[in-house]
Amino acid sequence: MVMKRSLLALSLFVTVPAAALAQDARPVTVFAAASLKNALDEIMSAWNAKGGAKATASYAASSALAKQIENGAPADIFFSADLEWMDYAQQRTLIKADSRVTLLGNRLVLVAEKGRQAPVTIDPALDLKGLLRGNRLAMGEINSVPAGKYGKAALTSLGLWASVENSVAGAESVRAALTLVARGETPLGIVYQTDAAAEPKVEIVGTFPENSHPRILYPVALTTQSQASAEAFFAYLKSKDAQPAYTKQGFSILASGQGS
CATH class of the missing domain: 3.40.190.10 (Periplasmic binding protein-like II)
Structure with a gap:
């Protein structure tokens, strides 16, 4: 395993060393909320240029993605646009709960x-x-x-x-x-x-005034069926290298993970 879990626990945002780029070439599939498309396309392009395990994404509403994962769709990472659908996945043991972090905010x-x-x-x-x-x-x-x-x-x-x-x-x-x-x-x-x-x-x-609706939060987690090759890209999604792609699109970066 390229990235040890203990390293993931040290900080939500860390610089991923070159050694962390997997030589495991199996593709990594991310199921991500549609609103993440521009940011993730940029992040995946940069990641894939590094020569690690190739990352691809499927974009849709978080609700549809959670149901697809529940029905056996082959996702390694679930990146939701709200807490409720990540909770749905966690309650059904579709994600690895200890990997879950709330990474981004939106307006x-x-x-x-x-x-x-x-x-x-x-x-x-x-x-x-x-x-x-x-x-x-x-x-x-x-x-x-x-x-x-x-x-x-x-x-x-x-x-x-x-x-x-x-x-x-x-x-x-x-x-x-x-x-x-x-x-x-x-x-x-x-x-x-x-x-x-x-x-x-x-x-x-x-x-809209922020106090007029629940906070818009984006949790991300490894799925229970995720391959070992997904862990390095999962770390990259949370790294300092990925932050500019999020902020350029208007996301706010949350300094620490928030559990459900």
Whole structure:
């Protein structure tokens, strides 16, 4: 085993030495929330250039990924966009609980197609229904997609949910909701700050108060079926070398792991 578990426990963010790059060539498969795509694509590109075990990723809503792992999909690492779906996986012994860390944070924002909507203040006085002008509000599916659940929680907390709940266009992932706005199919959407940064056709017109919804946290863990070759890349995901890819997309780096 290239990276000893004791090394992983020393610090959440460490520089991975060259010796840690596995000579084990078996591919490593990461099941990751759709909102992580840009950051992880960059991280995997850098990792694969180092010549270790090749890393690949499958992106979707955290709910869909957890269910796929439960149904036997061959994932080595699960990177979720909320605690609930990682809890789901842990309760079913789908992950190695001692490897689990809460690595990143995010913000919830309101986006519009670029140049179509002036900035707004998101508070109880916001006429969100009026801003929609009879159209739909794009957001993740509210019962399963983490961004959709956060969005509903925020709108409910602000007293805005009742006015727009019949106008919601529920999407299968946060990136799918973002696409609806980018294509002009909906005038507004609720997505993560990092998604807005990844799509040049949209712009942030408002940021939800952090106290209006549960904290947006991203836990990551090895799955119980993970290969030994996955441990070096798992360490790299948490390393100082990976941090710039996260921060460039707008994620906040959490200084220490947080258990469930």
